[in-house]
Amino acid sequence: xxxxxxATDLVKSYSQGVRALDGVxxxxxxxxxxxxxxxSGSGKSTLIRTFxxxxxxxxxxxxxxxxxxxxxxxxxxxREIRKRVGMVFQQFNLxxxxxxxxxxxxxxxxxxxxxxxxxxxxxxDLLDQMGIREQAHKYPAQLSGGQQQRVAxxxxxxxxxxxxxxxxxxxxxxxxxxxxxLDAMRQLAKGGMTMVVVTHELGFAREVADRVMFMDxxxxxxxxxxETFFSNAREERSRRFLNQMQH
Amino acid sequence: xxxxxxxxxxxxxxxxxxxxxxxxxxxxVNLIRTGLGLGFGWLGRPxxxxxAETALPYAPSDSYLWALTIGWLNSLKVIAAGxxxxxxxxxxxxxxxxxxxxxxxxxxxxxxxxxxxxxxxLQLLFWYFVAFLGLPSVPIGGLIRLSNQGxxxxxxxxxxxxxxxxxxLTVFTGASIAEIVRGGINAVPRGQWEAFRSxxxxxxxxxxxxxxxxxxxxxxxxxxxxxxxxxxxxxxxIAVGYADLYAVSDTTITQTGRAIEGFLLLLxxxxxxNLLISxxxxxxxxxxxxxxxxxx
Numbered sequence: 001x002x003x004x005x006x007a008t009d010l011v012k013s014y015s016q017g018v019r020a021l022d023g024v025x026x027x028x029x030x031x032x033x034x035x036x037x038x039x040s041g042s043g044k045s046t047l048i049r050t051f052x053x054x055x056x057x058x059x060x061x062x063x064x065x066x067x068x069x070x071x072x073x074x075x076x077x078x079r080e081i082r083k084r085v086g087m088v089f090q091q092f093n094l095x096x097x098x099x100x101x102x103x104x105x106x107x108x109x110x111x112x113x114x115x116x117x118x119x120x121x122x123x124x125d126l127l128d129q130m131g132i133r134e135q136a137h138k139y140p141a142q143l144s145g146g147q148q149q150r151v152a153x154x155x156x157x158x159x160x161x162x163x164x165x166x167x168x169x170x171x172x173x174x175x176x177x178x179x180x181x182l183d184a185m186r187q188l189a190k191g192g193m194t195m196v197v198v199t200h201e202l203g204f205a206r207e208v209a210d211r212v213m214f215m216d217x218x219x220x221x222x223x224x225x226x227e228t229f230f231s232n233a234r235e236e237r238s239r240r241f242l243n244q245m246q247h
Numbered sequence: 248x249x250x251x252x253x254x255x256x257x258x259x260x261x262x263x264x265x266x267x268x269x270x271x272x273x274x275x276v277n278l279i280r281t282g283l284g285l286g287f288g289w290l291g292r293p294x295x296x297x298x299a300e301t302a303l304p305y306a307p308s309d310s311y312l313w314a315l316t317i318g319w320l321n322s323l324k325v326i327a328a329g330x331x332x333x334x335x336x337x338x339x340x341x342x343x344x345x346x347x348x349x350x351x352x353x354x355x356x357x358x359x360x361x362x363x364x365x366x367x368x369l370q371l372l373f374w375y376f377v378a379f380l381g382l383p384s385v386p387i388g389g390l391i392r393l394s395n396q397g398x399x400x401x402x403x404x405x406x407x408x409x410x411x412x413x414x415x416l417t418v419f420t421g422a423s424i425a426e427i428v429r430g431g432i433n434a435v436p437r438g439q440w441e442a443f444r445s446x447x448x449x450x451x452x453x454x455x456x457x458x459x460x461x462x463x464x465x466x467x468x469x470x471x472x473x474x475x476x477x478x479x480x481x482x483x484x485i486a487v488g489y490a491d492l493y494a495v496s497d498t499t500i501t502q503t504g505r506a507i508e509g510f511l512l513l514l515x516x517x518x519x520x521n522l523l524i525s526x527x528x529x530x531x532x533x534x535x536x537x538x539x540x541x542x543x
Contacts, residue, residue: 052445075347082447093442097460097538106456107446159447 004030004065004163004194005051011059012046012218020046022218023060028163033195035205035226038215039241044198047215048165051196052085053078065162083111086156090168092148094140094155100127101136104155112159119158126154130184146177150184157188164188166197202245206230214238274507281504289503290315296498298490300406311499318495319516325409325491326478326520329416333477334470336417337424342454344429355425362422368483370419375411375487408489412481420477427469431462463535471528475521492516 005028012021020043028034036044049055051064053073062069064081095103104123108114114122127133130150132143140148149169156164166185170178182204189195189208199205205212205226212229214221214237222235233239278285294314295307302320305313343355362370384394392399397406405413435458443453482493493513500509 054441054445079447079449082445085445087445089438089442091436091438093436093438095439095442095457107448110452110456111447155446 002030003063004028004032005196006063007047007050007060008062009060010047010050010057010062012043012050012055013058019218021050021057021060024215024218024220025060026213026220026223028194028196030162030194031192032210033189033193033197033208035209035212036196036198036215037200037205037212037241038221041217042215043218044215045167046218048167048196048198051163051165052082052087054087083159084161085163085165086159086161087165088149088152088156088167088169090171092140092145092152092172094148094151096140099137099139100132100143100151103140103151104158107155108158123154123158126157127151129187130154131180144177145173146180149173149177149181153181153184153188163194163196166195166199168198168200170199170201200245202230202242214241216241277507283504285508287508289505289508294499295502298495299488300409300490311503314495315492315499315512318490318492321409321490321495322481322484322492322516323520325412325416325484325489326481328413329420329477329481330474330524332413332417333420333424333473336421337473338428338459340421340425341428341432342459344425345432347450359422359425362419367415367419367480368486371411371415371483371486374415374418375407378414379407379411406489408484408487411487412484412489412491415483416477416480419480420473423473423476424470427466427473428462430469431466432458434465435461464532467528467532467535471525471532474524474528478520478524479517 005026007024007026010021010024011019013019022043024043024047026034036048038044046055050057050062050069053069057069057071059071065084067077067081069077069081094100095106098106101120101123104126105116105119108119108122109116124133124136127136130153132147132150135143135147135151140151143151153164153169169185170181173181178201182201185195185197185204186208197204197209207226209226211223212226213223214229214233214235216237221237222229222233224234228234229238230242233242290312291310293308294311296314297307298305298314298317300321301317302324303317305317340355340358343351344359346352346355379397380395382393382395384392384396386392390401395407397404398410399405432454439457439461440453443457444450448457481491484491485494485497488494496509496513500506503509
């Protein structure tokens with residue numbers, strides 16, 4: 001099994017000496033779904049954002065698909081990684097002034113120099129896969145939150161990424177819209193995509209994750225298979241967190 | 248409460264009417280005093296003065312009307328070029344202030360800070376007397392030649408006066424536009440930057456295709472007033488001897504004594520020019536907002 005992401009002793013400090021990441025070490029294998037859980041402020045979003053260079057590092061090193069990121073990496077390395085790693089945000093972050101189709105085809109045309117027609121064909125296929133083909137010519141604000149997030153997933157997939165990062169993809173959604181997004185992610189996982197998912201969705205983690213990583217105060221508390229994590233977590237802090245989540 | 252408001256309204260109206268009456272009265276008294284009466288017949292008489300810079304053929308034997316037209320064209324030339332260049336400079340400096348590059352960021356911040364501290368008139372005099380008149384004759388790559396006679400650019404001969412006014416207006420207005428652009432860019436959510444970056448798009452492309460289009464609605468109204476300022480500030484050209492509309496009007500008024508008519512023409516010319524600018528910007532604004540509304 002080959003490693004997609006290897007993080008070694010990552011450190012990220014904010015002002016006043018607060019450490020958002022305090023020596024995080026982990027590996028994500030190709031084809032694996034890693035779910036990252038933890039209370040807010042535990043550093044899980046910061047961690048996943050270092051994987052494609054949205055957050056800089058103060059210490060430690062990352063190997064993402066063979067490209068190295070550390071405290072002094074060049075912009076070129078970040079660009080290389082971003083072409084091969086997709087990201088989905090809590091707030092969708094679709095481009096409001098572009099149609100759904102243009103949102104999806106912009107990067108393939110500009111970054112990968114694909115022909116417009118081919119990029120649009122691929123975009124329509126992806127929208128089909130997400131069950132929102134008929135929304136292609138609308139604008140983001142005309143779509144529901146769940147539909148927008150599925151567009152965001154399609155937009156990231158349009159670059160044919162080798163890894164997908166999800167930063168609390170369902171946290172900004174109305175409860176009745178959560179399922180459609182999780183279903184799309186489930187489908188992606190079944191197709192063998194390497195995924196790192198920061199989420200509070202216990203059901204998704206239990207069902208889809210290969211491993212669950214629990215973080216607190218910038219540190220990894222434990223990493224277990226979902227069965228162990230949810231029924232018999234090793235660490236007291238994990239058990240306390242799960243207890244609070246279930247009430 | 249309502250009565251008091253009504254009273255205030257009536258008071259303000261009375262004050263305005265009073266001021267207007269005073270103005271008209273002054274005008275009438277002045278007209279009688281000059282003994283010339285209000286008339287524009289003098290416009291057809293020969294101007295008798297030379298102009299250093301003429302966009303169309305002009306000789307001192309031509310009429311005042313033609314001299315004023317040449318002045319108007321000179322104004323138009325420097326204003327139009329100034330609008331384009333100031334916009335380019337302002338957008339570049341405004342974008343540079345939100346760049347990742349620290350050197351670029353401080354350069355842009357220094358430029359804005361410096362230019363905003365110094366009066367425009369001083370800046371124009373600086374560009375004229377220090378920068379352009381002090382130029383040695385330097386050819387640059389055969390296409391451009393700089394000298395204290397002006398700038399020769401691809402067969403285009405730009406006078407020192409024109410260059411000083413153009414550069415002065417551009418640099419001065421560019422600094423204000425930079426602040427407006429920076430404000431507009433800052434109003435675009437951080438998530439938009441993160442989204443285009445995570446798709447592998449470069450900073451320049453993201454700025455052009457993602458950030459600036461969303462910043463436009465915040466930028467345009469303030470940009471319009473900067474454009475109008477630039478047009479109005481162009482009358483300072485007289486300080487460096489550029490034959491703009493104001494300078495030609497000034498000479499005309501001195502020679503003919505037709506101050507009232509001269510100023511009326513001047514006012515109307517600038518009114519027309521500024522209506523053109525604000526009308527154009529309003530149309531552009533509507534187009535931008537229209538596109539944005541369709542996306543809502």
